[in-house]
Amino acid sequence: MFYRKISANSLNTKRLDSDFYRPEYLVIDEVLSHLNCVKLGSIGHFFTGPFGSKLPSSLYVEEGIPLFRVANVGQFEVITESFVYLAPKSHEELKASEVLPGDLLIVKASVGEKICKIPESLPKANITQHIIAIRPKNHMDIDYISTFLFSYYGVGQLQRYSLGSIIQYLGVTDTKNVSLYYPHLVAQKYIGDKVRQAEELRAWAMALELKFQKQLKTFYPEAFKDKSTGKKHSMAPIEDMSYTLNPGAFDEERLRIRLYLKKCGSIKLKEVASIEGTTSSDYSQDTTYIGLDSISSGTCALSPSNIRKSGVTGTSRILNEGVVVAKLRPYLNKISYIPKSLSGSVGSTELLCVRPLNELNGWYIYGVLKSDIGLRQLKPLASGSTHPRIDQYDLYDLIFPIHQDSEIMGKWLENAQAAYFMASYLVISAKSLVEALIEGQLTEEQLIKAQQTLEDGDNTLDKAILHKLSSEGYAIEGATPLFSDVDELYRLLASATAAADSED
Known part of the structure; x- marks a missing residue:
């Protein structure tokens, strides 16, 4: 009141x-x-x-x-x-x-x-x-x-x-x-450019993800086709009846894709990766939390929160660097990759953590599981009327192709996620700059000068401003910087610009 x-x-x-x-x-x-x-x-x-x-x-x-x-x-x-x-x-x-x-x-x-x-x-x-x-x-x-x-x-x-x-x-x-x-039009441009840079990074990230999918589709085309006949019965090889009698395991398209991938030299996921499931209830209110809502169904973008904002209590999954796969509702394709910067955060207990057993690129594993190759093998296995789930054995049994360029392809996705993160930081920075201008923490003259020096090829003033930004605002004492590595931001922006120019 x-x-x-x-x-x-x-x-x-x-x-x-x-x-x-x-x-x-x-x-x-x-x-x-x-x-x-x-x-x-x-x-x-x-x-x-x-x-x-x-x-x-x-x-x-x-x-x-x-x-x-x-x-x-x-x-x-x-x-x-x-x-x-x-x-x-x-x-x-x-x-x-x-x-x-x-x-x-x-x-x-x-x-x-x-x-x-x-x-x-x-x-x-x-x-x-x-x-x-x-x-x-x-x-x-x-x-x-x-x-x-x-x-x-x-x-x-x-x-x-x-x-x-x-x-x-x-x-x-x-x-x-x-x-x-x-404010002055040049100051507006400085702030607006941050949003435009975010847009450019997102476009590049999506292009890299599409590039990965196209490469996978080129080498394993039959795995991406729909040849369903609508039959209510299937002939299953004896090796596909090894661990489950779930009717979904014998879906005709799932069996066809698995047989095709085996002929291409693919192996079961359990031969190249392990699944971890450590949990803990020992965390603070500020601990980074990654729930299912934090994971995009279509991209590798992540939207982390924290325990306080998420309202989480009880046991959570400990998340180290690597692939995470949601057990709940596999048709939503809640699969992502926890980057090194978020290693040690906690997440939903619905997440399974997948780790390579050898030198296979973890990002490549993520990309295959996120693709139709993973989705079309896992989706039919979901059991449970209200909350359909898969389990770790379903994941271990997945037929997994290993592409000769897995390292290079994995790097595409690693750059894509880094670009998504930087895009989100740029959007936050633009909003913080507007508020800092209004509240007098920054002046129009500072932004005008930073923009003019950028146009002259000097990013010194821009760097100084970016270093003072945090998720809490501008020049907040004790706050964690929004950009831990400003040079990495410039590197990604240069790569995104070069990619856009090459398409033109």
Whole structure:
């Protein structure tokens, strides 16, 4: 409960609900009132998608123009995994809600959580009624603007202008009233470039993962084909009946893939790797925690948390460097790699830890298990109606191909995960820089000078700023630096740029 006496000048006659005048919102108002701000509505054209009756699911097709739904809008990134599509004719009929590269998307219901920019890789798309789109004016740095909206001062305002007691919901008109801090354009560019660098690193990481999959598919093409006939019975070799009578083990496609891989010289995973399962309840509230939600189903990206934020109690799995495979619901493909920097963290007891027995590259093991070669062998084995699981014996029995270029291929994935991590750090750094500017910890002049020296080929000032960043903010005494190795960031950025240039 709170109360606050509001002057007549501070009242918004369109918003007389008490939540609009929460103390923290008024503090944000006060802070921004002393800075150069513009209304968000002045930056460009605002529009939203059509009502549901004009966009029924019957219009969805397998290929065509992508349709952005709430699930496709992430934090600074597009989530393509659950895209649905519209036929070109349907899209043309809904032309008013067409979005183009550079447009900014804001989800109405997930206030301050889901905002992203349409990338150049999507020439055009459409949106549903649950998304607000902004087409910025030419001189606007949309990446800086999205960073501000994700900052404490942006999220606070978006929440303030939203309506609803159970589910907060943003309207187009109210969104336009958000005050946007508007520093010098060069300072905006310095911050916006951090977001663009993150975008470049993510694109490179995805390209490296795709490269791995293509290489695997080139050498083992039959393992990626679907030749299912729908038969309810199968003829299984005697060696495939060695440890289980689970009906899923004799799925016709699973048996076909295993037989094919054996003919290619593949062996069982138990011959090249061991599975560990040490647990502990001896950890602090700040111990890094990796739950199933931390693991991406489609990429090697990880989103670690800690015990306090995750609300974990009891026993957890001790995670050392290497591959982790989730026992629960294998169809979700929750498989990842714990890098050296996170070795010693703890995680869900649903995770099995896989370690190479010899010199085989651990990243290569991860890549194969994450691919269709692993998924199509493990998915049919899940047993249990409510919480289907596999066990370590299912994993040991997996037929595993060893590619002659396993070391090189593993390095691709190692670089991919490093790029994903650096991309997430760059996004955090951009948000922290906006907040540091607003709170006076940094000046516009410092960012302008850092940007100008970067353009002259000197990264000294940029390094100095990056060294002061942590997940807690800018220049926080005693905080762990966000970038433990700034030179590694520059190396990855150079590699990503070189890869992009070679494609052009």
